[in-house]
Amino acid sequence: MIYVEIIVMIVGAFLAFFFALWYSSCFEDFKDSYTYNDKPSLLCIFTKGLILSLKRKQGRLYREGGKFGLRLSSVGSKDSTANSVSSTGIRPKRANIVFKDCRLNPAKLQEYRKVCGDTESVSVPLMYMECLFTRPLITLAVSSKSQLAPLGLIHIKQTVTIYENLDDLLTLPFDLDTEVMRYREVDRGVEADIRLQVFNMAEKCVWEGETTLLSRNPKAQRSGGHRTAPVKPEQGGFNEVELSVPGDTGIRYAKATGDWNPHHLYSWSAKLLGYRQPIAHGMWTLAKALAVIQNSGGTLTLPVHVDASFKRPLFMPGVCLVQCGVTSPAVRWLRVVDKVTGAPHLIATVTLLKT
Structure with a gap:
């Protein structure tokens, strides 16, 4: 014993x-x-x-400096530590x-x-x-x-x-x-x-x-108008590709990147954070849309600048539309929208920079 x-x-x-x-x-x-x-x-x-x-x-x-619980009282604070x-x-x-x-x-x-x-x-x-x-x-x-x-x-x-x-x-x-x-x-x-x-x-x-x-x-009031309103049609022609988003996309992307935020993974984990279904990673949506452009013959030469805004969540599984067009010889526009409502998930511009 x-x-x-x-x-x-x-x-x-x-x-x-x-x-x-x-x-x-x-x-x-x-x-x-x-x-x-x-x-x-x-x-x-x-x-x-x-x-x-x-x-x-x-x-x-x-x-x-790790001073927990001290909120900045105003943007113009005269505090020496501000x-x-x-x-x-x-x-x-x-x-x-x-x-x-x-x-x-x-x-x-x-x-x-x-x-x-x-x-x-x-x-x-x-x-x-x-x-x-x-x-x-x-x-x-x-x-x-x-x-x-x-x-x-x-x-x-x-x-x-x-x-x-x-x-x-x-x-x-x-x-x-x-x-x-x-x-x-x-x-x-x-x-x-x-x-x-x-x-x-x-x-x-x-x-x-x-x-x-x-x-x-x-x-803060959650109006959501800036995120869900349908985008205005671009002048001139544009290409459009329908994109299916499988339900396991978030898990596959997390395995590849290490981004295991729970609202991207399972229905139960997404619901804990207020979503009815898991939502696609914003960077997956952007990368996938760029790949659609490149795989369809749209060459992006370096150096290049990409400016993207993430709008409405893209629920999985789901279907969306990838649309792209040309603004000028050096600038292309790109967007991912809901197939039914036209509400934007992603809006981006791609600019080919001068060397």
């Missing part, structure tokens, strides 16, 4: 020791820089996110996280090509690099550098600029730099613009994007 007690005490001591290490690591703030192999664990990120979500409310802008203010929004102090020496996973890249329909190309798809920022974005969102509640952030806009061919990234390491550029207080809550940059071994930026996230104030 005494041996059993000794074994239980030893096991208990080990468990207490490892729990103390995990607990302390979860309350230490994240570093400014990581290598891809020593990035924060998902368990640590989840714990920090849960704690921060309990301390912060959606739709509010908080002070920097952010700088410009006409375009509230510029925070340097708030970035860098993941160094990252490498592409060939198996994940192939999965991405399959789920996004980019099967004709052997190079890196235009939107693929964005999904590599999933871990850096989450890490930044749950750190003290963030000034928003991490729960319920909505991806409403995305810009991407590809400056040159990305084939070197298939074999060589690169760095991912994620930085909060500005906050804006809007009628629906607070918007955050986050810059994403990919640097090659020569420290040259070869891919750049800006993600706009909305922390929605639950008390």
